[in-house]
Amino acid sequence: MPFAAIRGASALVDEIELEAHLASLLRLENIGLLLGAGASVAAGGLTMIALWAEFVRAWPQEAAWMVEHGFIDAEAATPPTPAIPNIEHLIDSLEIALSDWTRQMSKFEENPIDYAPGEQELEQNLVGLKAAKAALFRTVVSAALLRQEWWLSSSGVEADDAALASQRTILQKLVSARQPGQASPWVFTTNYDLAIEWAAESIDLQVSNGFLGVHTRRFSPQSFDLGFRNTQARGEARFGVYNIYLAKLHGSLTWKQENGQVFEVAAPLAHQRITTFMDERDGSELGLMVMPRAAKYMDTIGYVLGELFRRFAEFMSKPQSCLILCGYGFGDEHINRLIRSALLNPTLQLVIYSSGFNGDPTDANLPPALRKLLSLKNPRITVVGGGSAHAYIDSLARHLPDPLIYDEDMRKFEKALREDERDSQNASLAQDALP
Template identity: 80%
Template sequence: MPFIAIRGASLLADEVELQAHLASLLRLENVGLLLGAGASVAAGGFTMIALWNHFVAACPHDAEWLVEHGFIAREAVVAQDRITPNIERLIDSLEIALSDWTRKAGLIDEDELVGLAPDEQEELQNLADLKTSRAALYRTVVSAALLQEAWWISPGGVESDETRLASQRTILQKLVSARQPGQSSPWIFTTNYDLAIEWAAESIDLQVSNGFLGVHARRFSPQSFDLGFRNTQARGEARFGVYNIYLAKLHGSLTWREEGGQVFEIPASLAHQRITEFMAEREGAELGLMVMPRAAKYMDTVGYVLGELFRRFAEYMNKPQTCLILCGYGFGDEHINRLIRSALLNPTLQLVIYASGFTGDPMNLALPPTLRKLLSLKNPRVTVVGGGAASAYVDSLARHLPDPLIYDEDLRKLEKALRATDAPAEEA
């Protein structure tokens, strides 16, 4: 589709103008990304729409059961004009129902199945079906976050694949290289459970500060977000170079495990073994890894970890001279949307939003309500870039971000030209 981008109420002429705008934003004190499911499509992930369509096609009986028991609307499973539900909210509802139905089933004496009343038999059957449907939905979510099987099995699998994570590598390198002496490292916030960012950073020898500390027992320690890296051998401005990124996985990760009231990060190879076992089960299996917020545990350990990450996200957007670039995020999480809307009260916050559905019409009803609201503000601090297929989200961002070395060279040439212009006037 043709290039389309709007800043406030003004259309940007072309990609060159957008690139110049991004170059100025990368000079701000704080630079970060918010990545959604669309940012991992090129690496093998699914968008939320594709994920739901895959679930309905692969598990039609489970999808129908969810409709019959009121967890989703009939429109979510019809072939034409299918409406994708909020999957995390759906799992949240299933967790609450599981807790409630398990309590009720505990009052039934299963040793006397022959003498059970029909309603008691129905309750036990519903509980079994609930566990089966929930596990099927979990397996679909996990399969979407696996990306490429070879990357889990072999540490060198990611480095040997030069194409699928090329855009992620380019983005990380450009963000880090654009940091000026004394400026903080870039932040990457993501709602994805996959390891795309970790693998991309590791393949270019970039340190990842993700809130976990330790070597063999990596425990969640939020104070690690306040630490940085420096080169002790560097001299001059190089001493203030950036050697890491901060990564906050707002909805959890496939490699997180809760144990003994704490959350640990386990190696990808070990996580893959447990994921493989989980994917092979057909009944109400438990993954054992925390991959998303769950209402039944929110006030426990999981709530603390995710709450800390969201606090960091809100804190980041309220800092002075801050830029946040949204890529592959479909505005499907209202708790994140609220934080973004309230953060606009920060007069120095700049937002850049890559939205595939944006074609130039700010009032297009097909756009998410939050995006329409942001467009209606006509705020010059909000830039929206239209895109094509979901797989082009991250590719477009990688192409549009300016190369810092070229940008700096252009500035030096401009400065030299201005000095040459001013020299005769000073002599006169």
Template identity: 50%
Template sequence: MSIVCVRGDSALDEQDLRAHLAAMLRLENISVLLGAGASVAAGGLTVLQLWKNFLREYPQSARRFSREGFINTEDTELANFEGDNTREVPNIEILLDSLEIARIDWQRRKPTSRNLKVFEKDVDLLLQCVVKAAILNEQSWRSAPKFDQLPHHVKLLQRLVGARQPGQASPWIFTTNYDLSVEWAAESVGVHTHTGFVGIHNRTFSPQSFDLGYRNVNARGEARFGCNDIYLAKLHGSLTWESSDNEYKELSASEFWPRLKGIIDGAQPVSSSMMVFPRAAKYLQTVGFLSGELFRRFSDFLAKPQSCIILIGYSFGDDHINRLIRSALLNPTLQVVAFLPEFSGTQEDQLVQLKPEVRRLLSLNSPRITFVGGGENVYFNNMVDLLPEPMLYDLKEQEFKERIRAASGGDHAE
């Protein structure tokens, strides 16, 4: 594997990087921030791919957004993006935010306007593209995927929980993705996931559940090594969340699938109750509580002593998250490891290709900040192989369990 790695002002080779990651996973607190790039291997789309699909399928909608001043004129031409994966795309969440505010104001001023109906249809088409980008695999919504259908997510989770020492906190997964890849991967190998929602038949958001954990009351000595649960904070929402009667609910994938199927087929509009998209005009009444609590947990984690956050598939395109990470560097024991495929070195001609936020972090020359680049070599599916092997979990053992279940018709528990 050919990688480029810089820690502070020092270059690391692959062996040094592996040693550094092994040390990071043994810190008191460990977390991972997953961006859109982490779901590509599972069938998801990057923001660039999402925007290309929107331009390809609904060019007239994009041009109308441009005429109204929501996006730049050059952002409406598919030809500008084809073959250029480094081109900046509109921030989809900020765009949706602006569109939502405009829609509400338009309804107030001209509720019967024919142009308003066209505008609302254009917004819904963009939302459909966002939903399609996060579906991953339609079959998984009907029956939960097995561990070998999300091998890279499974490997990440197993290596995180397998590195925990006795008494250490369970790992955190923070993600900007709407899909269910983390939940499905955890479920397929028996890792419990704390999402902030509690209940069996009526799962509602209760942030206090993040302060709870699991432990084996019978474990003694070496058996106490590792953990069997993770905390998952979906910072931008989830496809299976909805707001109803001032409550925030998490539904099962199979329960929510008929609604999603209607959306991606164009048979029904995206429901305003779906807790996926930013709704600035309703922030205080709805999304504010849930989103604010999740971001508070993110900020609180970054302030903990002896902590590390690993960034995977995150392109530094979210200014809110960037500010939180930057300010968290005041924590003298926080370590940041960022896997960024476009990072190729610290020469002037190499730095100019990077986002301003990345250049700002690199300019600090801090030994607490590590950037790892190398194109496809540091994509999510390759990056997880750099993490140290878990001590408690083994994929061959999992395969054996699967064969036992299959042979017994699935009637026997593990």
């Protein structure tokens, strides 16, 4: 698919024009990323379409049980390219059925004399339902593991690991483009994986993710109000940026809840918990993670996640801010509402990388929330598409300007402006000197 990009109602001619636009946006006071599942594909993650296909392949009996009991259509359980259902509604249906069937079973247990012929069938259905729900949750977690060796390595991810090259490039470009006195970049993500943390650690970039502590890392939101500086630096270098802020809006594989508090554990220890979770078959959930279901809005208003969403909304309300979306499929309505509301900020700029965008703002195949944004024809909204060659995270890494080259070009531009201004003044003085 050829390159396609649009800003407001005007199409961008080519990638050069897009890169120039991004270069100007990086000069704004506040820069942030919103990353979805598509941003981790190169590192081994799965999109929702690929995740469902993996579920059908790895758990055929559970998929067949869902078909038999009317939770999904037969087409949704037919490999290798099953029709993807609405996974959020599916999980909601499973949980409603689980609650209802459990209530019915409790009646049988309370009144064993009132034996009903359907009791044994109901018990079997409960076993099948719990197995199907557990299999689906384990597929979601498995998709976020990325690579097993990264979890077990005592030295972390190597700096030359190609799987995280795009993440490293983006972080380096965003940090290097910050000017003296400007805030560190924000990274907001709906992913549970550790792609951003591992990429930042591989280049010795500090990550402020809301947790404080050395051996016991407890969620302390005030840490988002702190920064790093180089005490040895002089001049403008004292105001350089040495960290990023990371807000994982739907939780993380390394978070756990205990005694009313939320802690972050080291990757090897978290991997042990994940392994135990993957071996269970009771449909339980892992740590603090918001599973893909329609009720997830309620899951994100409590402590920790509610604070992270507040920071997300606060970022978009700040003057001179730019939010770049990549790999986000607009499937989270609670996030979509925040983005639409944030457009009331007249200085907010949005740049959206969407692999499904072909240049037509009215394309029915686009997510409804994205079509609504395109229909505004707002010059502060830029959408980049053109398929995998132009709209994935590697494209964003390529399109973001190299700060050093950009600064050199700016110096040339400013020099040219000064020369033009001096020439104009000289011409004006010469005109005034005429008799």
